Amino acid sequence: SSPGPGSSADSGLFEVPIRRTCPFDPPPGLAGLRAAEPVTRRVMPLDGTELWLVTSHDLVRRMLADPRWSSSVDGGLSPEQPLHMAEPEPGMFISMDAPEHARYRRMLTAHFTVQRMNRLRPRIEQIVAERLDAMERLPRPVDLVAEFALPIPSLVICELLGMPYEDRAEFQEAARTVVDMTTPPEQADAALARLGAHLAKLIAAKREEPDDALIGELIREGVLTDGELVHISILLLLAGHETTANMLGLGTLLLLHHPDQLALVREGAPGAADELLRYLSIVDLVIFRGAKEDLTLGGQEIEAGQFGLASLAAANRDPALCEDPDRLDVTRPKTAHVALGFGPHQCLGQNLARLELEIAFQALLRRFPGLRAAVPLEEVRVRENAAIHGLHSLPVTW
Ligand code: HEM
Numbered sequence: 001s002s003p004g005p006g007s008s009a010d011s012g013l014f015e016v017p018i019r020r021t022c023p024f025d026p027p028p029g030l031a032g033l034r035a036a037e038p039v040t041r042r043v044m045p046l047d048g049t050e051l052w053l054v055t056s057h058d059l060v061r062r063m064l065a066d067p068r069w070s071s072s073v074d075g076g077l078s079p080e081q082p083l084h085m086a087e088p089e090p091g092m093f094i095s096m097d098a099p100e101h102a103r104y105r106r107m108l109t110a111h112f113t114v115q116r117m118n119r120l121r122p123r124i125e126q127i128v129a130e131r132l133d134a135m136e137r138l139p140r141p142v143d144l145v146a147e148f149a150l151p152i153p154s155l156v157i158c159e160l161l162g163m164p165y166e167d168r169a170e171f172q173e174a175a176r177t178v179v180d181m182t183t184p185p186e187q188a189d190a191a192l193a194r195l196g197a198h199l200a201k202l203i204a205a206k207r208e209e210p211d212d213a214l215i216g217e218l219i220r221e222g223v224l225t226d227g228e229l230v231h232i233s234i235l236l237l238l239a240g241h242e243t244t245a246n247m248l249g250l251g252t253l254l255l256l257h258h259p260d261q262l263a264l265v266r267e268g269a270p271g272a273a274d275e276l277l278r279y280l281s282i283v284d285l286v287i288f289r290g291a292k293e294d295l296t297l298g299g300q301e302i303e304a305g306q307f308g309l310a311s312l313a314a315a316n317r318d319p320a321l322c323e324d325p326d327r328l329d330v331t332r333p334k335t336a337h338v339a340l341g342f343g344p345h346q347c348l349g350q351n352l353a354r355l356e357l358e359i360a361f362q363a364l365l366r367r368f369p370g371l372r373a374a375v376p377l378e379e380v381r382v383r384e385n386a387a388i389h390g391l392h393s394l395p396v397t398w
Contacts, residue, residue, distance in 0.1 A: 016042045016053050016309065018285050020389065023382045024254050025326075026284065026313035030055055034314050039298035044309075051288075051307035052300065055314035057321045057338065059298045063310055065343035069289035070097050073307065091224070091231030094239065094345060101344060104232070107223065108348060111214055117351040120159060124359050127155045132367045141374035141395035145249045149394075152360055153244035157237055160352070162213025163202055171195055171237055178238060182385050195237065199230045240349045243283060244356055246383075246390025251276045251361065253380060253394055254328065256373050264330050266365035272330040273357040278337035279328050281313035282389040287341065312338050368398040 017029035033040055038056035043049065054060050063069055072088065072095050088095035093104035110116070131151055135142050154172045158165060177183050177191035203215060203226050210216035215233065218224055224232070254276065255262040265272045287310040291302050302308070315338050317325045322335045340347035347353065365371065373380065374395035381392035 013041055013043045013050060015045045016051075016285065018045060019384075020382075023250060023380070023389065023391070024257075024280060026281065026311065026317060030311055030314040031317065034318060037298075039300040039302075041300075042309075049307065051309050052297070052302055053309050053311065054297065055311045055318075056298070057315040057318035057336075060310045060312065060315040060338055061336075061342045063289060063297060063308055064287070064338070064341060064345070066295070067098060067344075068292050068295050069308060070292050071095055071101070071289060071345055072097055073288045073290040089227070089231045091228035092235055093232075094235055098344065105344070105348070107218070107221070108232070111217065112348055112351055114351045117355050120156070120352070121355065121359070123159050124152075124156055124356060125363070127152060127159070128360050128363045132363060136367075140397040142397070144252055144394040144396045145245075145391055146393065148360070148364065149245045149248035149252070149391075152248065153241050153356060156244075156352070156356055157240050160213065161202075161215050161233055161236065162206065162211050167198065167202070170198060172241070174198075176242070192234070195234050196230050199233045200226065203229050203233075236349070239347075240352065242388050242390075244353055246282045246388050247276065247280065247353070247357055248360055249391040249394055250280055250282060250389065251357070252364065252371075252396075253373065253377075253391060254280065255361070255365075256371065257377070258328055261328055261330050262365060265361050266369075268362060269330040271332065271334060272361065273354045274334065274337065274339075275328065275330045275332060276357065276361075277339035277353075278316045278335055280389065281316045281339050283339065283341075283387075284313040284389065285309060285311055286387045287312060310338075312341070368396075370398045371396055372398065 017027040017033075020027050033053065034055035038059050039052055039054050042051060042053045044051065054063050091104065093101050096104070131148050135144075135147050138147065150172065151168075154168050155165070157163075158168050163171075174191040174195045178188050178195070183191070203219070206215050206219050207226075210219045214236075215229060218229060218232075255265060289308045289310070291304050291306050291308065293304045295302050297308075315321070319325055321337065322332060340350045340353070374397045380394060383390050383392055
């Protein structure tokens with residue numbers, strides 16, 4: 001039984017610190033928890049759900065690699081609770097466990113290799129160059145989020161799926177509605193339904209005439225049903241769009257505050273995308289798992305049916321992960337950061353994400369060597385209460 005909002009004091013629990021005070025850093029309080037009690041019983045301030053909060057790099061990885069922690073977090077929650085999920089739709093493998101999850105991953109992994117993603121490189125470069133051309137024609141200041149960060153990933157996913165350009169505005173709007181944690185459930189459901197109908201039409205067209213983009217190839221392989229293809233496409237849209245967009249927006253702002261690092265990124269520092277991913281950890285405090293059986297983690301006894309929440313940001317700033325973790329250093333040796341998750345659900349689109357970030361940051365900084373924010377940091381509009389950290393807008397000039 002979960003306590004209601006505000007009852008954490010009565011139950012002897014403390015709230016998960018979820019608010020960032022600096023848009024680049026994990027919420028203050030997580031570092032202290034990581035040092036003192038890296039697996040700790042807390043409540044979610046949104047609804048009072050009790051859970052285990054995991055904050056150290058080692059224990060976050062152990063949890064995410066452990067099949068006793070389920071990604072299908074439906075058990076035990078009432079439908080009113082935000083964590084509640086209905087039975088996942090066929091193809092929504094992010095919410096499934098082995099063996100169903102593994103079946104989908106096996107089918108999809110071959111389509112997301114570095115080599116396969118590199119085939120998209122020329123198209124991504126062209127998409128990025130076109131956005132930069134469009135920015136140059138606009139009166140300054142220009143909103144980098146609206147003109148650059150948001151359109152690029154959505155255009156790239158259209159390209160990946162083989163979705164016509166004309167359809168992108170509709171799915172972008174629907175995707176934003178769905179991932180916004182403040183969207184009322186009915187509106188989120190309606191937006192999902194719009195996406196589904198739209199994709200069903202696209203899949204029907206590809207069945208007639210399969211091309212060599214992802215949906216066409218999956219259709220040719222002949223294993224997946226239309227329903228599965230719809231939900232796999234929705235998953236790719238939702239997982240790949242807001243994440244990459246927020247990395248581009250927030251990442252640019254971060255680089256503008258670190259001119260030495262910005263110069264290195266412009267010159268093509270090879271590990272820059274991963275360091276920016278690690279440092280910003282834009283996906284944080286939304287990675288839930290449910291214990292399928294009694295287990296211990298970090299010396300804590302966890303009971304079957306209890307929930308765990310992994311803080312990827314706290315793990316990525318763990319001094320056990322790398323030297324001086326609170327310093328941004330795009331030249332640092334490769335780290336085992338968890339910004340893209342870990343274990344069986346580790347980001348399917350990670351090679352695409354790295355490629356997009358690398359191409360987009362370099363092209364932006366080369367096109368506008370004098371790029372700067374047009375407002376002070378305190379005035380930049382940060383997304384509050386969003387599942388993914390980032391910016392509403394970023395006025396820039398050059
Ligand atoms: C999973 C982060 C870009 C597709 C994940 C997970 C994280 C993540 C943390 C793990 C979720 C979990 O364990 O429950 C990111 C970040 C990105 C990014 C930070 C951008 C910079 C993309 C892109 C795509 C994508 C571009 C696809 C086009 C997916 C899919 C999953 C996933 C399908 C589910 C994998 C599974 O359950 O097996 N991502 N992602 N992501 N991501 Fe990404």
